Amino acid sequence: MNRLEIETLISSVALGDRKAFNALYDATSAKLLGVCLRILHDRAAAEDAMQDTFIKVWKNADRFAVNGYSPMTWLITIARNTAIDRLRANKPSVDIEDYTDTIAASGPTAEGQVIASAEARRITKCFGELEPTRSAAIKAAYLDGLPYADLATKFNVPLNTMRTWLRRGLIALRECMS
8 A cells, every 4th residue: 555545544534434444454554563563572462552553543643644754654653652652561660779689799799709818828828838849730730630641741750650649739738728
């Protein structure tokens, strides 16, 4: 349906012509439903908004003036505003204060930072109590992820000796930390 036909239908609707209203609905409802659906993201709500849109068109068709603007723009504006009004009406009003107990802050808390700092000092102190080569081997194995065979080669010791160093070093660290 072209622009002139839609303008004529809106003018007839302004005079209370039900057949013109039905024709206008048939010609434009798909487009207006799409507008409402794009805003509301729910088909049932979009259909309700479209129904409200056509009620407004029926009641306010006499306000449409042929002024060079597209009649579809007028109809789409009514549909868009109706959908936005529904969206706003259904939006729950909440206060941020309602969520202060449930929203977790990103990152550690001040208490967590103090505890982590104290633990870091303790583990550093415990690593300092180990032989430097054994401390370096444990760090390379568990912090850098080097395999035991590579560690044995790096420190120039047999593989079983490296396993013993790591096992005994971890036992010493556990005792120191407890």
